[in-house]
Amino acid sequence: xxxxxxxxxxxxxxxxxxxxxxxxxxxxxxxxxxxxxxxxxxxxxxxxxxxxxxxxxxxxxxxxxxxxxxxxxxxxxxxxxxxxxxxxxxxxxxxxxxxxxxxxxxxxxxxxxxxxxxxxxxxxxxxxxxxxxxxxxxxxxxxxxxxxxxxxxxxxxxxxxxxxxxxxxxxxxxxxxxxxxxxxxxxxxxxxxxxxxxxxxxxxxxxxxxxxxxxxxxxxxxxxxxxxxxxxxxxxxxx
Amino acid sequence: xxxxxxxxxxxxxxxxxxxxxxxxxxxxxxxxxxxxxxxxxxxxxxxxxxxxxxxxxxxxxxxxxxxxxxxxxxxxxxxxxxxxxxxxxxxxxxxxxxxxxxxxxxxxxxxxxxxxxxxxxxxxxxxxxxxxxxxxxxxxxxxxxxxxxxxxxxxxxxxxxxxxxxxxxxxxxxxxxxxxxxxxxxxxxxxxxxxxxxxxxxxxxxxxxxxxxxxxxxxxxxxxxxxxxxxxxxxxxx
Numbered sequence: 001x002x003x004x005x006x007x008x009x010x011x012x013x014x015x016x017x018x019x020x021x022x023x024x025x026x027x028x029x030x031x032x033x034x035x036x037x038x039x040x041x042x043x044x045x046x047x048x049x050x051x052x053x054x055x056x057x058x059x060x061x062x063x064x065x066x067x068x069x070x071x072x073x074x075x076x077x078x079x080x081x082x083x084x085x086x087x088x089x090x091x092x093x094x095x096x097x098x099x100x101x102x103x104x105x106x107x108x109x110x111x112x113x114x115x116x117x118x119x120x121x122x123x124x125x126x127x128x129x130x131x132x133x134x135x136x137x138x139x140x141x142x143x144x145x146x147x148x149x150x151x152x153x154x155x156x157x158x159x160x161x162x163x164x165x166x167x168x169x170x171x172x173x174x175x176x177x178x179x180x181x182x183x184x185x186x187x188x189x190x191x192x193x194x195x196x197x198x199x200x201x202x203x204x205x206x207x208x209x210x211x212x213x214x215x216x217x218x219x220x221x222x223x224x225x226x227x228x229x230x231x232x233x234x235x236x237x238x239x
Numbered sequence: 240x241x242x243x244x245x246x247x248x249x250x251x252x253x254x255x256x257x258x259x260x261x262x263x264x265x266x267x268x269x270x271x272x273x274x275x276x277x278x279x280x281x282x283x284x285x286x287x288x289x290x291x292x293x294x295x296x297x298x299x300x301x302x303x304x305x306x307x308x309x310x311x312x313x314x315x316x317x318x319x320x321x322x323x324x325x326x327x328x329x330x331x332x333x334x335x336x337x338x339x340x341x342x343x344x345x346x347x348x349x350x351x352x353x354x355x356x357x358x359x360x361x362x363x364x365x366x367x368x369x370x371x372x373x374x375x376x377x378x379x380x381x382x383x384x385x386x387x388x389x390x391x392x393x394x395x396x397x398x399x400x401x402x403x404x405x406x407x408x409x410x411x412x413x414x415x416x417x418x419x420x421x422x423x424x425x426x427x428x429x430x431x432x433x434x435x436x437x438x439x440x441x442x443x444x445x446x447x448x449x450x451x452x453x454x455x456x457x458x459x460x461x462x463x464x465x466x467x468x469x470x471x472x473x474x475x476x477x
Contacts, residue, residue: 131455134448142458151394151418152459160338160359160456161442 001027004034009046009198010191011038011093015053020060023106025073028080035087045092045204048194051114052098052187059107061129081106082140082222088113089215092204094197098190099176100183104129109141112148112175115211116193120186121167121179131162143221147214150174240266243273248284248443249436250277250337254291262350263301267324274331283446285337286439289358290432296343297351299373300325322382325350329384330467332357333457336449338442342435343420344428349373353385356392359456361419362435365411366426370419375406387463394418 005012013034015021038044053059067074088095097114104127111117111126130137137159149155154173157163170176180186212219244251252273254260277287291297305317332339341355343363348371355361374381393399398417401407411423425431457464
């Protein structure tokens with residue numbers, strides 16, 4: 001499912017196994033439990049989190065087959081991912097996603113919920129697949145996109161054109177911070193970046209609160225039970 | 240005034256004639272009617288391309304018609320009428336259940352630029368045509384939904400300042416650099432139309448669900464959609 005290692009001041013959270021790492025309730029609980037352990041570690045305010053995965057996928061999104069078989073699980077997955085992203089936003093340490101495989105839909109949102117996105121450029125893409133499968137994107141997903149992708153054209157390319165974003169395009173769009181020649185090099189890059197951040201000396205508590213302020217709109221969207229339409233009506237925020 | 244043709248999956252909306260294609264109550268009503276027609280005939284894979292004939296895409300509202308009211312109050316009322324009746328045109332484009340592409344044959348100013356920006360993709364020429372928000376030069380206030388459009392569609396404060404506060408006339412190359420249009424790599428009207436048709440055909444091939452498309456589009460611009468009184472019809476779900 002997922003493992004948590006400590007390497008010096010770095011926490012390495014890995015989605016294990018060769019599958020699609022679909023964000024089903026079990027995996028989401030597992031990740032949240034790991035985040036909880038990180039949070040309660042006394043060294044956490046001087047640490048950095050790196051999230052990565054094994055195999056061809058970072059995460060291919062929600063388990064839609066499961067949702068189809070039991071609609072209550074669809075609600076559970078949405079609820080658990082909201083909590084996880086809120087956890088990541090309030091986490092008292094910098095976070096790095098080492099994207100070593102495809103990240104689609106909810107999986108893309110998970111990657112974007114990190115402060116830094118490092119990605120391999122030899123394969124894999126970031127993909128908001130909903131348009132292609134005929135699903136409306138949850139309003140809170142769009143809030144993440146709007147918070148993390150600055151250019152209106154890039155947002156449109158991601159969400160409306162459903163572009164399969166390679167690392168190179170991700171760099172152009174400002175979604176990806178840096179790219180690497182292979183999965184191993186991406187993780188290595190994340191470790192180097194993590195160590196650099198640790199060396200700089202960050203007060204994790206202050207960092208976490210600043211991130212919450214920066215991503216206030218996302219937390220608001222996560223916390224609301226609004227559907228897309230309510231979100232539009234109640235939005236008093238600047239676009 | 241304006242026509243709607245069908246070419247395979249593509250709806251081609253053309254503002255016809257060699258004039259400035261100013262928005263006036265009659266043209267506004269015509270455009271709205273054609274957009275409604277496109278909406279009613281839409282299927283999976285439909286795409287709208289909007290263009291115009293002559294030197295102008297559209298030079299904005301018909302200020303001469305407003306002045307012809309014969310009094311200050313009359314002119315103000317006519318301006319207000321155009322501003323209010325234009326809003327449904329913008330709303331119709333945001334609700335249109337298909338991808339939309341503007342192929343700028345020439346100048347797009349004020350409400351003409353608003354019209355262009357209401358499309359999902361905007362292509363212009365590099366040899367002719369400027370984008371221009373004339374309001375600051377004419378001493379006209381910016382309607383609230385115009386300001387909301389610029390905030391939603393133009394990403395940098397520098398680009399917004401150049402257009403809205405500096406009253407700059409922006410040519411193709413600069414428009415691309417400022418992130419206002421998607422492409423200006425075309426040095427003729429045929430070139431820009433051909434490029435939009437090509438994009439249109441690749442989007443049509445996706446055979447997307449138009450209702451879902453419109454819903455996702457609107458969710459990208461919550462502030463602007465609120466101002467246009469638009470809501471997403473389909474509830475969000477994983």
